Amino acid sequence: MSPFWFVLIPALACAMFALIFVGGMRKCARKRRYGGAGLRLVLVIGFALAAIGLAALSAALYHYLELDGETQVATLALRQVEPQRYTATLKTADGGVRTFEIAGDEWQLDARVIKWQLPALLAGAPPLYRLERLSGRYGDPKQEREATRSVHPLSQDAFPDLWTIKRQFPQYLPFVDTEYGSAAYLPMLDGATYAISLGGRGGLIARPANDSTRRLLENAGW
Known part of the structure; x- marks a missing residue:
């Protein structure tokens, strides 16, 4: 497996976790469990930032590998x-x-x-x-x-x-x-x-x- 995929797969996983916690945050907000909603918001932000950073890194690696041409x-x-x-x-x-x-x-x-x-x-x-x-x-x-x-x-x-x-x-x-x-x-x-x-x-x-x-x-x- 190329380094591109080694970085892209964790990026996709982080994005998936962010979406999961978005759903949990909305449920907590509807039930007025604001402490739980706040915690999930922090997790959403953390996983989203990790997904963005890893996606940018994978894009950079993909571009670098293309230099074999x-x-x-x-x-x-x-x-x-x-x-x-x-x-x-x-x-x-x-x-x-x-x-x-x-x-x-x-x-x-x-x-x-x-x-x-x-x-x-x-x-x-x-x-x-x-x-x-x-x-x-x-x-x-x-x-x-x-x-x-x-x-x-x-x-x-x-x-x-x-x-x-x-x-x-x-x-x-x-x-x-x-x-x-x-x-x-x-x-x-x-x-x-x-x-x-x-x-x-x-x-x-x-x-x-x-x-x-x-x-x-x-x-x-x-």
């Missing part, structure tokens, strides 16, 4: 200009479009991911991410060490971000659970378009965005 954060389209050199067009979820020149055999997209703990977790706060850089990789380890590298930053740190503050002052941000880097990579192929998603647990996932890219990957042995 994926959210597309970018698409990457590639055009080859010469061997091991490509033009990459990156479209991000915020509507931004940027073009870079990348050298190598594979592209790699890096991101920073921040996750939460209580009370932000119960509030339904989703993992946060920021795309950090787009770079090229070489399949040959020797070439990776010696050939020209292409690394393009995707963010500007004009002010300290939450990641930086958490690492410098962890005691002041106890509700930040974990912060880590995530990366996705696939081969650079002429005419390929990739969809990059952020999984509910915070990891980047790259897939071919269409059938033609899927065929290109198959022909390349991926």
Whole structure:
């Protein structure tokens, strides 16, 4: 049983007890047993508040579990200009479009991911991410060490971000659970378009965005 149901069932039970005591309170009021009616009123309020609190908690947990789904954060389209050199067009979820020149055999997209703990977790706060850089990789380890590298930053740190503050002052941000880097990579192929998603647990996932890219990957042995 999921945590959602573990919390929702007691919430429903508290709501049922509240309704039962409402009926008892009305009977006591009709018989002018005001002491008994007052006691039942206190119980009604207590169970009603407990039901509302548990229902809110179950709703927060349900929302958090739904984060296991994926959210597309970018698409990457590639055009080859010469061997091991490509033009990459990156479209991000915020509507931004940027073009870079990348050298190598594979592209790699890096991101920073921040996750939460209580009370932000119960509030339904989703993992946060920021795309950090787009770079090229070489399949040959020797070439990776010696050939020209292409690394393009995707963010500007004009002010300290939450990641930086958490690492410098962890005691002041106890509700930040974990912060880590995530990366996705696939081969650079002429005419390929990739969809990059952020999984509910915070990891980047790259897939071919269409059938033609899927065929290109198959022909390349991926």
